[in-house]
Amino acid sequence: xxxxxxxxxxxxxxxxGALLAFxxxxxxxxxxxxxRSPSRPPVPAVGTAGDRGAARSALDAFLLAKLQxxxxxFAPEADRRTLIRRLTYDLTGLPPTPAEVDAFLGDKSPDxxxxxxxxxxxxxxxxxxxxxxxxDLARYAETDGFKSDDLRPAAWRxxxxxxxxxxxxxxxxxxxxxxxxxxxxxxxxADALVATGFHRHYPDxxxxxxxxxxxxxxxxxxTDTTAAVVLGLTVGCARxxxxxxxxxxxxxxxxxxxxxxxxxxxxxxxxxxxxxxxxRRALREWEEKTADVRRRMKELEEPVRKNFLASRKKRFxxxxxxxxxxxxxxxxxxxxxxxxMVGKQVNVAGDEVAxxxxxxxxxxxxxxxxxxxxxxxxxxxxxPSAMTLTxxxxxxxxxxxxxxxDWRHPAQEVEPGFPSTCDARTALVTPKAATTGRRSELARWxxxxxxxxxxxxxVNRLWQHHFGRGLVATPSDFGAQGEPPTHPELLDxxxxxxxxxxxxxxxxxxxxxxxxxxxxxxxxxxxAARLDPENRLLGHTNRRRLEGEALRDAMLxxxxxxxxxxGGPSVAPELPSEMxxxxxxxxxxxxxxxRDRRSVYVFAKRNLRYPLFGTFDAPDANETCARRFTTxxxxxxxxxxxxxxxxxxxxxxxxxxxxxxxxxPDKVIDRAHRLALGRLPDADERATMRDFLRHGASFADxxxxxxxxxxxxxxxxxxx
Numbered sequence: 001x002x003x004x005x006x007x008x009x010x011x012x013x014x015x016x017g018a019l020l021a022f023x024x025x026x027x028x029x030x031x032x033x034x035x036r037s038p039s040r041p042p043v044p045a046v047g048t049a050g051d052r053g054a055a056r057s058a059l060d061a062f063l064l065a066k067l068q069x070x071x072x073x074f075a076p077e078a079d080r081r082t083l084i085r086r087l088t089y090d091l092t093g094l095p096p097t098p099a100e101v102d103a104f105l106g107d108k109s110p111d112x113x114x115x116x117x118x119x120x121x122x123x124x125x126x127x128x129x130x131x132x133x134x135x136d137l138a139r140y141a142e143t144d145g146f147k148s149d150d151l152r153p154a155a156w157r158x159x160x161x162x163x164x165x166x167x168x169x170x171x172x173x174x175x176x177x178x179x180x181x182x183x184x185x186x187x188x189x190a191d192a193l194v195a196t197g198f199h200r201h202y203p204d205x206x207x208x209x210x211x212x213x214x215x216x217x218x219x220x221x222x223t224d225t226t227a228a229v230v231l232g233l234t235v236g237c238a239r240x241x242x243x244x245x246x247x248x249x250x251x252x253x254x255x256x257x258x259x260x261x262x263x264x265x266x267x268x269x270x271x272x273x274x275x276x277x278x279x280r281r282a283l284r285e286w287e288e289k290t291a292d293v294r295r296r297m298k299e300l301e302e303p304v305r306k307n308f309l310a311s312r313k314k315r316f317x318x319x320x321x322x323x324x325x326x327x328x329x330x331x332x333x334x335x336x337x338x339x340x341m342v343g344k345q346v347n348v349a350g351d352e353v354a355x356x357x358x359x360x361x362x363x364x365x366x367x368x369x370x371x372x373x374x375x376x377x378x379x380x381x382x383x384p385s386a387m388t389l390t391x392x393x394x395x396x397x398x399x400x401x402x403x404x405x406d407w408r409h410p411a412q413e414v415e416p417g418f419p420s421t422c423d424a425r426t427a428l429v430t431p432k433a434a435t436t437g438r439r440s441e442l443a444r445w446x447x448x449x450x451x452x453x454x455x456x457x458x459v460n461r462l463w464q465h466h467f468g469r470g471l472v473a474t475p476s477d478f479g480a481q482g483e484p485p486t487h488p489e490l491l492d493x494x495x496x497x498x499x500x501x502x503x504x505x506x507x508x509x510x511x512x513x514x515x516x517x518x519x520x521x522x523x524x525x526x527x528a529a530r531l532d533p534e535n536r537l538l539g540h541t542n543r544r545r546l547e548g549e550a551l552r553d554a555m556l557x558x559x560x561x562x563x564x565x566x567g568g569p570s571v572a573p574e575l576p577s578e579m580x581x582x583x584x585x586x587x588x589x590x591x592x593x594x595r596d597r598r599s600v601y602v603f604a605k606r607n608l609r610y611p612l613f614g615t616f617d618a619p620d621a622n623e624t625c626a627r628r629f630t631t632x633x634x635x636x637x638x639x640x641x642x643x644x645x646x647x648x649x650x651x652x653x654x655x656x657x658x659x660x661x662x663x664x665p666d667k668v669i670d671r672a673h674r675l676a677l678g679r680l681p682d683a684d685e686r687a688t689m690r691d692f693l694r695h696g697a698s699f700a701d702x703x704x705x706x707x708x709x710x711x712x713x714x715x716x717x718x719x720x
Contacts, residue, residue, distance in 0.1 A: 031421060032246070032479070033484075033488065034232070034452065034453060034456070035247065035419075035421045036452055037452045038455070038456055038491070040492070040493060040497075041493055043061050043062070043493070044061050044062060045061075046068060054516060055516060056515055056516040057516075059490065059493075059494070059515045059517065060074075060515050060516045062490035063487065063538050066486075066487065066537050070537060072527065072531060072532065072537060072539045073539065074539060074540075075524055075525075075539060075541070077516070077521065078519060078521040079521075080105055081678055082522075083113065083519060084100065084116065085101075087116060087120060090513065091126055091509065091513070092120055092123050092128075093125065093132070093549075093553060093598075094125055094550075094554065094557050096678060097675075113519075117510060117514060121509060126166065127162075127165070127166035127167035127168075128600045129550075130166045130465075130505075131163040132547075132599075132600050133461070133465060135162065135604075136619055136625040136626070137229045138158075138162075138201050138229070138624070139201050139203075139225065139621050139622065139624050140155070140159060140621065141155070141201060142156060142604045142606075143604075143606045144204045144206060145203035145205075145606040145622055146205040148205075149584070149605065149606055149607040152200075152387055154267065154385055155197065155200075155387055157194050157197065157270065158194055158200075158201070158386070159600065159601075159604075160194075160567045161194045163567070165195075166505065171503040171504060172458055173503045176443060176446055176447050176454070177443040177444075177447055178191065178192040179195045179199070180198075180199075180446065181439035181442070182194075182195045182196045182388075183196055183388065183389070184437060184440045190271070190272075190273075190386075193388050194270055194386040194388065196389040196390070197386060197388055197389070199225075204218065206341075206345070207345055209315055209317075211320060211341045211342065212338070215341070216402075216407040220257075223253065223257040224236050224623075227256065229624055230457065231446075231453040231454065231457060231478075232453055232460070232475065232477065232478040233246065233453070233477070233478060234477050234479060234481070234482075235248055235252075238250050238252060239253055240402075240405035245481050246479035246480055247419075247420075248419055248421070249420065250401060251414055252419045252421075254399055255399075255418070255426075256418070256419065258399035258438070259427070259439055259441070261399045261436075262391035262392045263337075263389055264389070264392040265387070265388075265389060266389065266390045267385045268386060269383040269384065270384055271383030271384050275383050276383050279381075282380040283379070285376075286377070286379050293371050296368055297369070300361055301353045301354075301365070304356050305353055309346055312346040313342070313346050315345075316342060320338055323335040323338045323339045324343060324346070332397070333393055333396060334397035334398075336393065337392055337397065340392075391434070391435035391436050391439075393435070393436075394431040394432060394434060394436055394437075395436065396436045399414055400412065401414055416429060416438050416441070422453070427441045427442070429441050449499045455495035455496075455499050456478070456492070456495040457476075459494040459508060460491060461475050461626070462508050466513060467512075467538060469535075469542065470627075471485045471486055471487050471488075472484070472485045472491070473486075475626040475627055476624065486536045494508070518541070520538075520539075521541060522542070522543050523540055541720065543718050543719070545630055546616075546717055547613075547618070548610075548614070548615065548616030548617065549599035551717065552612055552613075552645070553598055555646065555649045555653075555711055556596050556649065558653055558676050558711075559649045559652040559656055560653075560656040561596045563596045563597045563598075564598075565597055568601075570602060571601055571602060571603065572603045573589070573596075573602060573645075574644075574645075575588070576644070579608070584607060586608075604621065606622065611643075612639060612645060615636055617629055617631055641712065646708065646712075649711065650708035650711060651704045653675070653676075653704075653710075654700070654707045656675075657672050657675070657703065657707065658703060663699060665690050665694075666686070669681055672707055673685075673710070676707075676711065677710065677715050689706060692705075693706065
């Protein structure tokens with residue numbers, strides 16, 4: 001039986017001798033390549049073919065070794081205008097300004113490019129750009145999904161955490177540890193608490209009645225997302241049976257799931273320590289002064305509250321009602337989780353109770369409320385809170401292998417553990433005072449320097465975004481059904497280099513974008529097109545289209561509309577009238593300037609993607625997305641030609657150009673070109689546009705139409 005059917009499909013892409021060597025290494029060891037800890041391979045010694053064959057780094061040497069073996073080499077280096085546009089979009093997600101282009105072109109020092117890289121890596125815009133990629137992986141959204149799609153008011157704090165982390169170059173091992181066990185490992189760090197929100201972005205039908213099924217679906221999501229995002233594995237098959245293709249057993253699946261068995265959502269204060277302490281002192285003082293009044297108010301509320309609870313609990317099975325009614329200290333961990341979910345649906349807010357009171361009881365309650373305001377100042381406002389995850393206690397509910405993945409048919413109990421092909425041992429977990437300690441142990445294993453997958457997966461993701469395709473083209477599937485690496489030695493070298501550089505993301509960005517491979521021009525020659533039609537050997541740069549978010553940011557930027565304000569609650573740009581708030585949309589932000597903030601700050605509604613983003617292939621936030629597809633469809637062209645956003649931006653763009661250079665046609669043409677495309681028009685373009693401006697209905701309208709046309713050019717939509 002052929003264990004390596006993919007070899008034949010790659011024989012024309014990767015030198016066959018190298019493939020045979022790779023295949024032999026697999027055949028010699030039953031453990032698949034991805035499950036073996038990466039070693040640091042020797043850097044190939046490569047010959048040169050003039051400047052085009054020069055290696056600037058070890059990274060280039062690995063690529064050139066395969067190119068030269070295939071009779072190919074690097075394409076010529078791109079010109080400086082192309083490089084600054086490519087690099088600025090890659091590292092910040094925005095186009096370079098004309099002044100930035102001029103400064104780079106005018107810098108004749110040998111380290112001009114390196115200085116540009118450092119400036120862009122230091123920009124606060126860098127974190128905003130790269131956070132978007134992580135949020136795709138985290139299935140980030142600010143609503144629950146399902147039919148209700150209820151709001152998650154504090155979800156945006158996780159988005160801001162990711163942006164801060166990337167701007168500060170937080171080491172990736174610390175970044176992961178905070179997201180998996182920030183509450184256990186760094187309990188006094190507000191950022192680490194916010195980070196655990198990574199595990200709160202699962203879709204959630206909070207008003208479901210079958211709460212055991214709901215709990216199991218959440219656990220499945222946490223397990224599958226962890227495996228895909230951090231380990232690059234698709235493990236969902238193993239819910240029901242041993243994986244058909246990868247060495248992942250059903251027991252492995254539930255051993256991994258056991259790390260999350262005690263999960264508990266929590267909203268916790270995340271203000272500055274002194275602010276939280278001040279609030280707590282003020283709250284204690286308020287509670288002491290109002291204790292008697294509140295007790296008497298509660299006595300009046302209790303009958304009404306009981307009626308509410310009794311009515312609402314009826315929708316649940318008797319056993320769930322009994323779990324909810326048990327005193328917390330008598331509940332098992334599983335009962336506590338179920339009771340928490342029941343409580344979210346049945347608990348009654350104070351204003352609901354007050355509205356339901358009548359007659360003399362209501363009057364007495366109102367009198368007591370007035371009395372409360374006389375004995376104490378108003379209740380202090382709570383500090384900012386974040387959507388976090390912790391454990392239900394120091395003991396976890398049992399995790400059982402489920403027959404065919406059905407929560408109604410549990411089998412033997414399993415303990416937390418790692419995929420046996422990577423690490424067959426059972427996790428040695430030390431419970432904490434308030435948590436199980438399980439997620440801490442998982443975080444330690446995921447970030448161990450010899451973990452075979454974590455570093456490989458991350459450097460492959462960075463490579464994908466810089467070069468258009470990962471060394472492993474299936475970035476969240478390093479298993480047998482995924483594509484094998486085109487350059488396995490380079491992937492291992494990068495993984496070891498990542499760990500050696502203290503898990504620094506900016507170090508890896510710097511390594512990649514300063515390489516000769518990254519600085520190549522677009523488009524190969526006829527020989528390259530014949531021998532490597534998909535450019536898997538990276539003999540030239542791949543042209544890439546802007547994502548919907550980057551496209552919107554670019555349009556706002558060239559029009560002079562982009563609001564650079566960072567962080568805070570999300571903004572809601574205007575929606576088409578047919579998608580208004582009454583039809584599942586959102587109310588538009590009142591301040592027009594707020595609507596024009598960067599796309600990473602646009603409200604992320606799970607059941608409704610912002611139209612421009614959706615049309616340009618933004619992912620469905622119901623599950624993790626490692627690689628966006630790039631489609632070419634009629635609605636994309638129609639939206640850019642006729643969409644209100646594009647038309648409004650074109651008019652603003654035209655207004656900016658005329659304000660800056662007046663109404664001289666040549667100056668208008670030059671300025672519009674430089675803002676949109678980073679270059680001056682050639683003679684033919686200038687003549688055509690000058691003629692176009694002369695024949696417009698009015699000069700103002702003609703300039704707006706010209707700017708609109710520039711926004712529709714492939715040269716604006718694509719980055720070379």
